[in-house]
Amino acid sequence: MKSAFQSPKSLMPMSPLEEIRHSCSHVLASAVLRLFPDAKLDIGPPTDTGFYYDIDMDKALVTDDLERIEAEMKKIAKENQSFRRKEVSREEAAQIITERGQERYKLGRLADIPEGEAISFYENGEFMDLCAGTHVRYSAKLKAFKLLSIAGAYHRGDEKNKQLQRIYGTAFASKDELAEYLEQLEQAKARDHRKIGKDLKLFHIDEEVGQGLILWTPNGSIIRQELQNFISGELTKQGYQQVFTPHIGKLELYKTSGHFPYYKDSQFPPVVEREFLERLKGEGCTCAELSNRVEAVSPNLAAAINKRTGTETITEADTLPQEQIVDGFMLKPMNCPHHIKLFDSQPHSYRDLPVRLAEFGTVYRWEQSGELSGMTRVRGFTQDDAHLFCTEEQVAEEIIGCLTLVKTVLTTLGMSDYRVRVGLRNPDSTKYTGDSANWDKAEQACRDAAQTLDVPFTEEPGEAAFYGPKIDFVVKDVIGREWQLGTVQVDYNLPVRFDLTYIGADNEKHRPVMIHRAPFGSMERFCGVLIEHFGGDFPLWLAPEQVRVLPISDKVMDSAEEVLKQLKAAGLRAGIDTHSDKLGAKIRRGELDKIPYTLVLGAKEAEIASVSVRSRAKGDEGVLKVADVITRFQNEISTRSLAVKSESK
RNA sequence: GCCGGCGUAGCUCAAUGGUAGAGCACCUGUUUUGUAAACAGGCGGUUGCGGGUUCGAUUCCCAUCGCCGGCUCCA
Incomplete structure (x- = not known):
């Protein structure tokens, strides 16, 4: 305040x-x-x-x-x-x-x-x-x-x-x-992703499954899948390799990375083996003891980390003898340790770098209950994550590559209303890991990269991650709350904590630099914001139901089914309105369902293998041959056109 | 987590200390329809869950879960 x-x-x-x-x-x-x-x-x-x-x-x-x-x-x-x-x-x-x-x-x-x-x-x-x-x-x-x-x-x-x-x-x-x-406030409510998500059946949150855990409906899954396909294509172009890793990892992994001590209150509690628990019960171990023994670090690990970091990162007070340590698993709060282990599973030459490992990785964080909100603040979410391992000299170019990717994503979706924040460390806080020379380098690299963006940005102390500074793309939702979406983070510290190396041209070991980046941030949050951005009027390539055939009467039902078949064969997500209603009612239903295109089919269209095209954006567009309509839609989809985005936006 | 508000049918909302009602959706029938709502009938709820007060609670009280607005937090 x-x-x-x-x-x-x-x-x-x-x-x-x-x-x-x-x-x-x-x-x-x-x-x-x-x-x-x-x-x-x-x-x-x-x-x-x-x-x-x-x-x-x-x-x-x-x-x-x-x-x-x-x-x-x-x-x-x-x-x-x-x-x-x-x-x-x-x-x-x-x-x-x-x-x-x-x-x-x-x-x-x-x-x-x-x-x-x-x-x-x-x-x-x-x-x-x-x-x-x-x-x-x-x-x-x-x-x-x-x-x-x-x-x-x-x-x-x-x-x-x-x-x-x-x-x-x-x-x-x-x-x-x-x-x-006040009227604007009312209108904002109508665009709220929680309302649209319900109306268009895009996602569901179920009390019995748990708060903040998104169940993607078939409709929502289509949007997510399209976004993932889109970004996957971009990744391939930019030399990324896609990987898969499990949803859990051993506690010790996160003690090494530092995530566990730094964020233990915002993680799901650790999973401890049942046999272990039974044994501890037999020993009369109290909850407090268990908690200490779960959190403590073994002297060996402490010594190793302290040697790598060159400081007393883990103090003696944080350690317990090896035999007292209770290990277990954690739902992963981040993907980086898994990717680091993949990188480190093989020796690397400087010629291999940068190594760019990408994954749609699902992570779990124990957000405070009062903070949960629709899809934008949740307890389980999937990051379109990647970790780049590169040489010191490559950092600047790689950051710029990441920023370009974020911009490509936002531009493709017509999202121009965002701000860029360069998150720096708070000089008064002790929560950061790593030495300050590396921090200075990383912060300068972020500033320099942000300069190249051609977008105004602000520098904000205290907004860095604990392992490094970052460049965030921040957007506002309909009720004015700001959300971080895309992020690019420079990290000199995790490579130290995990003792990562590559062999340089001099045949010596060198320390790689890591870049964490996620253009969408999280699929859940991004989709939430995207729903509000489009007000539910998704462009053709994203719309769950892209086109719907509206037969004027049952007499042309067979022809309508035939058109539907052709649309589906052409790879379009097509539906048909078989209700015994007047055309006006079918059109209304199509509009409420926010279908980009409806194809009206009566006797006269059926005769000439045509349909009367009605677009959500422009209304009646006249009669076209079915084959031509299909070509037009395919073109609109492949270019990821924003054409049918409602004009009121 | 904290402060305040809210929780009735798939959705949007009514109602009352005396066995819960509408519209939409859905199903059936009639209608065969030309660019944003045809007509009729039907199905649908242990009023979030659990206690208490009361002859009787959906209504009042307590607890709990969830949602909403804000605060704090956000790798």
Whole structure:
């Protein structure tokens, strides 16, 4: 959470809309204090889409309270209070805060203001709040606002702190704009992949199978399979080799890679052999002991890793004697250790590099239950993963190759609304593995590669993986949440931890550099975002049912079945509507099912081996020979044309 | 995991402290249809699951599972 006081930008005047929203949050706070005088205020900034205020009070707010608070806000707006700025000394500020009984959070916020910076309050009516500003002059300017929701939010964004009640609202300069925004929110709901996924039967999540575990229906599987075929073709062109590896691996593998210690809380619990458990039971082993013995590293492994990394990566406290270690298996949280083992199963010459191992690899992560969401945040997902093993000199070119691949994917699908993030390490954190010289090299390589992208990017400290920096492609879903899709990560560290080598031209052993990359990221998340991107109107090559024959009456049913046969023989995913309905009803059904093309067939078309083509995008396109229609569709598919994407997008 | 809300038929939603209802979908029949909904009938629910209060609970209470919005997290 950024305090309004921490950012130097906040000293600049706000935009008119920000002023309105910021003022609304003050009016919100004043309304809350009128209704609940004991409320303790934290902060209330404007946001991209509105404003909020974080408030601490004993009573849990409910939706009905929002109406009361909003009514009180409207009263305050009508009172036409003026917003007045008042600059004070630090001591006076503390005094004002204390007099108003708001010391619980506001004194801390006051302490955040750097020495030498102005300390100001804004006063409207009986309300007064520590605030850098700026605000509208009169509360009557606030005539289009609405409270939207209540949520919990930790004080200062830290889950160790108390959770406050956050009231979200939105505000605009005019009622029309507000209404338009609310309408947009409604429309966004209609594009939500969870709704479309249900309507078009693309995927299913079943309570009994488990939360966050996607069951791909036949329809959804077609889309996924087409995407995989597409990317597989690109991989072949770019010199990748496809591999398959199992869904589990031994715990020790992940102790070596570092995944287990770094992310043990976000992994499915280890699988320990039944016989082992029986024996431990016989020994009277407690859960706590078992847990320690599962997590501990053997002295041999610790020594090996520490030797490779040249530092005390694994401390003595993390080890237990070999005979006490309980090994087991883990559902793989990443594919890299398996690919590393494949790479390392053979000696490599510098002439072999780069080695590019690709796999649609399914991984499992124990995401917190409250974080799960449709297909975009799940507990089991398949990455279109690959690991490149290359020489130091090849790194730059290989990263660029990966970025090109990501761009190809996004361009093919018409996805242009993304941002690029270069994730760097957070200098204050200790979660990273490896030495800082390698990190510097890797970070610079990412920056340089991002430069070549021709797309604006931001550098964000703290967004790196624990083993290396990365370049992420980030998109927003319909409700404005950001998701990382494609990613390219440079890794100097896992080759060290696994002691990977290749023989160089000098006949000496050298350390390869690894690049992790996934253009889609995860098939699940990507498909979720893709469903929303197309609003369910998939281009022909992706549509589960590409074309549907609509016989006008039962009299032409035989001819319709014949056309269907021809379409299927041509490799098209075709269906037929045999309902005893009028044409209008069949067309409507086709539209609701978002079929790219429907082929109307009546007596006159049947006579001349033709159909009347209706496209989802353009409607009636006239009568064409069946053979010509097939050629047209095949062409549209092979070029992965976006032509039938609905024009409203 | 935390805060708040929600859970009724395949889907969208009604209703009530007294044995649950509509539209769509599905099935059957009639209709044989020309570019976004023909008509009629039928099938369909232990109201998420488990307790409690009550003569009686789908409704009230508790617990649990799941979903939604947000927070935290995200290799």
